[in-house]
Amino acid sequence: MVESSGSREQWATRLGFILAAVGSAVGLGNIWRFPFQIGQEGGGAFLLIYLLFVVLIGIPVILVEFVIGRRAKQSPVKAFTELGYGSWRYIGGLFVLTGLMIMSFYSVAAGWVLRYTGGSVTGAYFENPEAYFAAVSEGTMTIALHGLFIALTAVIVAAGVKRGIELAVKAMIPALVVVMLVLIGYAATLDGAMAGYSWFLSPDLDVLAENWTTILPAAAGQAFFTLSLGMGVMITYASYIGEDRNLAEDSGWIAGLDTLVAVMAGLIIFPVLFAIGATPGDGGPGELFIGVGGAIAEIPGSHIVGVLFFGVVAIGALSSAISILEVLVSYLIDSYGVERKKATYGMAGLIFLLGVPSAMDLETLDLIDGITGGFMLPLGVFLLVIFVGWVFPHSDDELSKGLKSGAEGRLPQLWLWYVRTVVLFVVAIVLVFYAYNQLVEFGVIA
Known part of the structure; x- marks a missing residue:
């Protein structure tokens, strides 16, 4: 639950905050993307580099967002002004724009999930998964399901932090984990499960050596996407945190639980794909629906497994969408004084309109996904790290206030040094590689 502290709500329990943050991180990024x-x-x-990014870059950047959010007690755009650095508020504006763009295609993909959950009951996609996905991924029905998912998300966010977000995630996240454990146990019984485990968990260093310039930015973008970094989510959620919380510990728990769910998803999906001899990666954005959906159609208990699997994906998608919409809504509330329900349904309507092109054309969805995940999220993280590493006050007292009230020892200064050097350098390299890969793709560089 959440209690009021002055004019701003606070998470009353550490569990409530962690589940909300994990709910933000756990979603289509883990199970679809x-x-x-x-x-x-x-x-x-890819898994190896992704895990390294989560541990070495993701956790410190979560802490960066937490420090700003808790100190400012404001949403991303207003936070920089509240801290006395109004000229940096454009970083918050980038976060809002990124959130809008992500939600525009995210809710479309989540609409597919709703369709597949229902389709699992009837077996609608069992006979021809490719044709079914082609029908589901574009057109009028896709627009309708896109709107339905946004409406579900808006109802929860409109209820507020106390009666909406925290209450929802406390029910959804435990349910998600329990069902995933059941599906992992089932996947382990399938023929080909060991081949799936081997492909997923055994890094091929030759592949890494040959493709590291593409793997590095892709893994970084995936880590930022799945941890909800570079879009202001963690700043917004941290603005509801009390001064007595240990943000360093909470950052580790959130990243760890999110990564656990991502690995659990792999332990379900890849054994299922290898059980029918499917090749991972062939389906692009439709991988989850064509590949996994087709595999589910061929295994025993397909109706039940399909409902459970796509039901889990729907729960994860909703928990993440709640957090992104909350960033956009809190921006209107904090910056313009808009009443929560009006802000929520207004933003939901805007997202619906922006998502129509992605609902009508799969290539548009893929393009926006690539721009946001490959460029906008790393750019937001890069600018944020510059701010905290080189602009934000660096005295022991100021850093201790950001990390934990009364924090002692060398953690604040060690963390600051790591953020302003190692993290900044690595994220800069990611952006350079992204630019290089785009130049190669468009033929500017041979």
């Missing part, structure tokens, strides 16, 4: 990313980028080689 992760499989086709890892399939296209070399299996275990």
